[in-house]
Amino acid sequence: MIDKSSPLPIYYQIQEMIRKKMNAGEWEPGDMLPSERIFAEEFDVSRMTVRQAIIELVNEGLLRREKGKGTFVAEKKLEQTLQGLTSFTEDMKARGFEPGNVLNYFRVTEASSDAAKALNIKENDKVYEMQRIRLADKEPMALETTYINANLIKGLTEEHAGKSLYQYIEKELNLKIGFADQTLESAVAGKKEAELLSINKGDPILWISRLTHLQDDTPFEYVKSAYRGDRYKFSIHMPRDSHSS
Structure with a gap:
């Protein structure tokens, strides 16, 4: 009362x-x-x-x-820690959700200036470009656009794009994924993001850019994602440096 x-x-x-x-x-x-x-x-x-x-x-x-x-x-938010590099598929399975994809497109094309700079290749070099809606228990979680160096990651197909790319790279190509650098920004959904993520225009989203490297430091994947702000949150463990004054 x-x-x-x-x-x-x-x-x-x-x-x-x-x-x-x-x-x-x-x-x-x-x-x-x-x-x-x-x-x-x-x-x-x-x-x-x-x-x-x-x-x-x-x-x-x-x-x-x-x-x-x-x-x-509201639906409870899915929490992802920022320690360790996992694929979306691995992350959803670890949380007990059924991962899924809706593949909007998959193509081999020439790298844009933005993708070429990130992947350290020339603008006319070939990349796989794909856009996927990432699902958890059939509900849209993120809109993800991915660029992969086609000269480095061989034989990628539309079928692979519907599954875990990391599993294909590590299990079938025997390449070792090393680390990724990631940035997060808050934003609001535009018309496109709202339509594809089943939210309203102006709703909060998290813009995430990730550049993933092989163990030898070679960048192979550049990803730009829009995550639903109402369903996703990120956390990080921050130990204090023992040498701090």
Whole structure:
């Protein structure tokens, strides 16, 4: 219940009440919450107060709002640590999800200036270029565009693109993948990302660029991905350097 004599702001009390019901399983992912009007009448507060509580939870990624429909409990975010290099397929299997792909296109083409610079090749060198929607239990998680040095990674086909590329590279080509450098940026979904990821234009996404190297430091893969901000989060373990002053 809401205690109007409490020093805690009313919107915060409503926020915590909603959070408690979600944690207790009374409201599960996909469930629609009562309307702001119903909350306001139940607690005898203004709709603006209720809206503030809901917006706070939306910003935390615990709720999502659909225009013209209402407010819903958000799906739990998938968490990926930034230690160790794994493929999307390996990562989803480790979390108990069924990985999948929707291949938008696969082609052999000349490297763009951006891809050529990243892969340390010439602009007219051949690359495999593919765009895939990465799925977890058939739900879109990320839109991924990949460029691979075709002179280095031989025999790649559209069939391989529908599976784990890393498994093909390591198991069939007997090449050893060494490490990757990755950058993350926050952004909002454009029309294309929204359509392919089943989200709304303007929804939060994570833009991720990754350059992957073989063990001999040769770059072979350049990936640009848009991850759904409402379903994905990244974490990192940061031990303190014992030599720090």
